[in-house]
Amino acid sequence: MRELSRFAHAFDLGEHVALWHSLRMKPVFIERGLYELLQNGECSEELERELIDKKIFLSYEGEDEQIISRLRQNAPQPDVNLAYFILSEHCNLACKYCFVGSDACGQGISSTKDMTPEIAEKALDVFARQLEQSSEDYTEYESNIIFFGGEPLLKFDVLEYVARRVKELSESRPVLRNTSLAVITNGTLLNEERILKLDAMGVAVSISIDGFTEQANSMRVDKQGNETFERVVQVLETYKRLEVDPPSLSVTLTERTIEDLPSMLKLVRDYGVRGFGYNVLLKREDEDGGEYYEAASQFIIDSFLALREHGVYEDRIMRKLNAFAHSRVHFSDCGATSGGQILFAPDGRIGICQGLMSESENYVADIWDDDFIANEHPAWKAWSGLTAIHNDECLSCEALGICGGGCPVNARLLHPELGLHCIDERSCVHSKKTLEFLIRDLYECALADSDYTR
Ligand code: SF4
Numbered sequence: 001m002r003e004l005s006r007f008a009h010a011f012d013l014g015e016h017v018a019l020w021h022s023l024r025m026k027p028v029f030i031e032r033g034l035y036e037l038l039q040n041g042e043c044s045e046e047l048e049r050e051l052i053d054k055k056i057f058l059s060y061e062g063e064d065e066q067i068i069s070r071l072r073q074n075a076p077q078p079d080v081n082l083a084y085f086i087l088s089e090h091c092n093l094a095c096k097y098c099f100v101g102s103d104a105c106g107q108g109i110s111s112t113k114d115m116t117p118e119i120a121e122k123a124l125d126v127f128a129r130q131l132e133q134s135s136e137d138y139t140e141y142e143s144n145i146i147f148f149g150g151e152p153l154l155k156f157d158v159l160e161y162v163a164r165r166v167k168e169l170s171e172s173r174p175v176l177r178n179t180s181l182a183v184i185t186n187g188t189l190l191n192e193e194r195i196l197k198l199d200a201m202g203v204a205v206s207i208s209i210d211g212f213t214e215q216a217n218s219m220r221v222d223k224q225g226n227e228t229f230e231r232v233v234q235v236l237e238t239y240k241r242l243e244v245d246p247p248s249l250s251v252t253l254t255e256r257t258i259e260d261l262p263s264m265l266k267l268v269r270d271y272g273v274r275g276f277g278y279n280v281l282l283k284r285e286d287e288d289g290g291e292y293y294e295a296a297s298q299f300i301i302d303s304f305l306a307l308r309e310h311g312v313y314e315d316r317i318m319r320k321l322n323a324f325a326h327s328r329v330h331f332s333d334c335g336a337t338s339g340g341q342i343l344f345a346p347d348g349r350i351g352i353c354q355g356l357m358s359e360s361e362n363y364v365a366d367i368w369d370d371d372f373i374a375n376e377h378p379a380w381k382a383w384s385g386l387t388a389i390h391n392d393e394c395l396s397c398e399a400l401g402i403c404g405g406g407c408p409v410n411a412r413l414l415h416p417e418l419g420l421h422c423i424d425e426r427s428c429v430h431s432k433k434t435l436e437f438l439i440r441d442l443y444e445c446a447l448a449d450s451d452y453t454r
């Protein structure tokens with residue numbers, strides 16, 4: 001019998017077993033009896049052909065090494081198409097866990113904490129230059145600007161300025177024609193006038209919350225210690241009254257939140273929330289995160305099943321689902337590890353990852369360097385290598401093809417001694433659990449089609 005690929009894995013599905021190559025990503029469902037024969041070296045010619053086709057059996061010596069080396073060679077190279085504009089490092093709230101924005105807890109990040117129109121103008125010029133020298137044609141493909149903070153709406157005037165200039169400049173710099181704009185905000189500074197303006201400027205809004213009730217948001221307080229969730233609900237009410245497309249919600253999955261799927265569905269029903277992005281909490285080394293990570297991953301799967309009935313999708317699981325559905329390797333889970341993003345600090349420094357905006361080493365250039373090209377910079381090249389495909393430790397993992405490698409900044413928080421080159425354990429639980437769910441989901445569909453399984 002042929003030799004098994006090192007990327008082959010088996011999933012126990014009860015009466016059947018799914019055989020799976022973590023990079024080819026096309027499961028083969030076989031009866032348990034056949035699987036047992038296979039383990040004893042017996043296999044029909046037909047099954048052997050199929051297992052060779054799905055790369056589960058090697059068709060020649062050295063095939064595995066060739067697959068991984070080709071994949072690494074063809075992995076995406078740095079190609080900036082996303083810019084974070086940190087409009088302000090100040091924040092109007094004082095969330096109890098915040099490491100960035102509030103004056104109370106995020107002191108001294110940089111000497112200039114608010115972006116000026118002059119800095120924004122120059123940053124826009126630098127961003128357009130990145131798009132212009134890209135191998136992609138951004139007059140055709142989309143690029144993105146995300147307004148971030150602190151609380152970016154504290155500099156609403158600069159946000160408006162950038163939105164206007166993107167439109168004006170797209171005449172002379174056509175790469176900006178397909179630039180989408182979005183803001184990630186705590187939502188408390190949104191009012192009727194701003195909602196209408198953002199809508200008119202085509203700026204998508206994502207509001208950060210910790211859950212779907214006031215209790216779940218008890219850490220999100222203003223500087224006087226008042227809770228803020230009710231203000232967010234009022235904002236959602238305003239969107240509904242104005243009949244403007246509702247914002248999406250960026251939700252930190254606290255222990256309380258993952259037990260409360262019904263309250264999330266209520267928000268979807270009441271306010272037509274159109275999208276979710278989930279952030280899994282990071283547990284310290286002295287905390288046992290295992291149970292929490294399992295439960296948070298299960299919540300993401302359960303909410304995916306519940307939300308898809310409403311036509312609402314969550315980013316994190318959709319990225320993995322797309323990789324699985326198209327049998328296409330998902331290289332990277334964020335703009336930084338794909339080498340695709342650039343970060344502009346309020347004072348004009350240029351960095352890569354917003355999770356490191358308070359660390360001066362994250363800034364490797366500034367907007368006054370007229371020769372700066374991120375795609376050629378060693379830092380962007382190094383970041384684009386921080387993916388699962390490039391990590392030898394990940395090669396034996398069943399979720400290799402759908403994973404994307406998680407967030408190296410989170411990984412480093414748990415293992416500072418390893419720097420950015422270690423595994424994001426929090427993301428591992430999610431990737432593996434999601435893969436198991438996707439294979440089982442497909443199996444249940446396959447069961448309905450008796451030709452599909454053996
Ligand atoms: S590395 Fe982590 S913190 Fe940085 S952009 Fe990616 S996901 Fe965000």
Ligand code: SF4
Pocket residue numbers: 388393394397398399400401403404405406423424427428429431432
């Ligand atoms: S990061 Fe974790 S889940 Fe992803 S491929 Fe590596 S070991 Fe697997």
